[in-house]
Amino acid sequence: MKISLNILLSLIFLFPLPLLSPLLPSSSTPNDNAIVSLIDQTCKRTPYEDLCISSLTSNPNRSRAAGVKELAGMVLDSVLLNATDTLAFTRLLIDRTIDPEVERPLDYCAELYIPVVKFTVPQGRDAFYRGQYKFAEYCLTDAARQADACEKMLPGSAVSPMGDRNRIFQQLCSVAVAIIDILSKDQ
């Protein structure tokens, strides 16, 4: 009995670790390291690496990212979320302003973002999941064009009421296109 106690104690110390692992902070699990690595490597191949990384790491679904395809889906979600937020923000600005000079370009921008949120990005996402990558990219490029048109109507981002939202949105679209490109090439 004395001998088995020693063995028993060492077993108690060794075995519970794997069993306890899900309870430990996730940043230290092998699976999560793989995801971080996947995100890093993928984002390196996009024109806005930092934006790509921050967008993906903040995505609540990131633990399900098994490959580039899931990352692409996640970025598309970000694009839609970003456009929806920008539209809501623009509408808020319109409500708050009384100066027609300020309101006019904001109205114009809202008009541009409405179809982006309603049609363009959702259709791009649907196309992506159907494997129609070029269609998806067309939608993203088109969405970015609308943001560009909006930006052109506003004063520079330092003084623009919309700040750098259009610029960030365009960059996010570029990131999405780049990741879809990776998928197309790797096929």
Added chain:
Amino acid sequence: MDDATSKSFDHPYTVLGEDPSLVIPPAESRQRPTKVYFGILTSTVFLLSLAGLIVRENPNRAENSIPAAGTAIPESSQDNVRFLPVGEAEGVSAKSYPSTRGRLSFNWTAADFAWQRTSYHFQPEKNWMNDPDGPLFHLGWYHLFYQYNPDSAIWGNITWGHAVSRDMIHWLYLPLAMVPDHWYDIDGVWTGSATILPNGTIIVLYTGDTNEAVQVQNLAYPSNLSDPLLLDWVKYSDNPVITPPTGIETDEFRDPTTAWTGPNGTWYVLVGSRLNTTIGVALVYETLDFKNYTLLDHPLHTVDGTGMWECIDFYPISTNSSVGLDNSATGPEVKHVLKASLDNLKLDYYAIGTYDEGNVTWTPDDPEMDVGIGLQVDYGRYYASKTFYDQNKGRRILWGWVNETDADYDDLAKGWASVQTIPRVVTYDSLTGTNILQWPVEEIESLRLNSTEFEDVFVEAGSLVPLDIGNATQLDISVEFEIESTQALEESMLGETESQLECSVADNRTTLGPFGLAVLADESLSELTPIFFRLVKSNGTLKTLFCVDETRSSKATEVFKEIYGTVVPVLDGEKFTMRILVDHSIVESFAQAGRRVITSRVYPTEAIFDKAKLFLFNNATDLNVTAAIKIWQMNSADIHPFPLY
């Protein structure tokens, strides 16, 4: 005269030295070996003589005048035939196609033909196109369908081609939407329209030419309404839904319109035909489900003497706002436009009038300007136009088919034929109250690159001003001309005899015209297409003619070279304005903000690529004008196949 904000115009310009009254040289001058210098143009001249070198189309047309129901039709109707007469062999091969004019074709190079292709107008990659069909907006995309022959650059084997765009400018080609594959459309899937029901359902009614060459109306709908591209279409299993009624010729019964609502959930649709061969008629069908139809015992409207009405269009227009209206709209401030394409003349006519909902009839505001005898939609090469209500932006949009005016064998050689106009917004002209206004959709402005502006350009009588703008084959031009008050002119013209209301050629100098722009002109003016105003005294007042003179547009002899024109109302205090879209072999010209429009096809042999230039001119003998002009270079619309995978 100098204006700091615009390109200062400091080129002196003078009339040609030899004969101060001539801006246009006599015909012989074209043979002068000396290459006339340009720089500051002075030496350029238009041909004076009508005789000799210029080969004329239809020399019998003493009607360089503006006939009310003009025939700008070539001698052979083969060239703009929409469909071959019943019984005739179809699908003629290139080898057996006869030369329609017996004249030698110009020795076109591949580069010449390539230049002719437009850069921002819709046209398929190759082969033949005609009527626009079923235009609509759905889930973020504008759709255009069109009569299309996938096999040849002449009419035949007609299918529905399909393209989509987010902005009606940047089009993407899609697979064919419908092909002739049932007995009821085996001889052709012809023209039709789309109706979007209140619940979002899309239905299409189109004419099918049956295996026995009978014209029937068929129902089709998208197989998947949630597909934003509407790629696949289903034909109703029980087609046709409408067959020619008794008393109507089975080959004169076609082109169903978009439907509109009547009381108690009924829908109405029009089909065009003719009675007693000479009376144009809009037959009315009533339906609840788009599958079963009843012919009303009276037509919506008829007009004697106008013949077969093709491509009927019927839509409401607001008289007190520029907002577009859905097809079912009615109200005190709503009028209805009835339009027909006259098969006899190959011209599109329309009239504004009042729709009686109770009787389902329509009456023109002015019976003397009824459909087919009054206003034309477009006074140039233009046919089979169709509108739709753009619920995306609340506009009424107009499409129009523009056929080639070169020879069929040219089309076969170059492998394509026909373009569509830039889609136009249609509104009511509340200033005149007698016509519609058409204007290119504002989305076209996304193609604008750099612009050049000239202000206060004094163009005295008998002078020509070159506009140095670089490339002159893809342009969006806005120009306005100011003259001394028309009242003063009228007084000074008191003693003058009245003239015939005719455009005539640009080199015909009259007292008060012509003045305008010469597009697609080469430096020596051996080729040019003048677009101009000419003021003429008629019936005691001054009338303004708006004209496009193609007679010197090309040295090629087998192409049509028409003079198109119309009187355009110019109201007190208005300047004379034009907007011109130049896009290689098509020119769309709008006068007085779209009060009158002329679409033109030209095929220069010299004034192409970087040799094409732009000029202002004033060929009047006794009138000076001042012009302000802004010219944008236009980008290509990069129309290409839809990138799916």
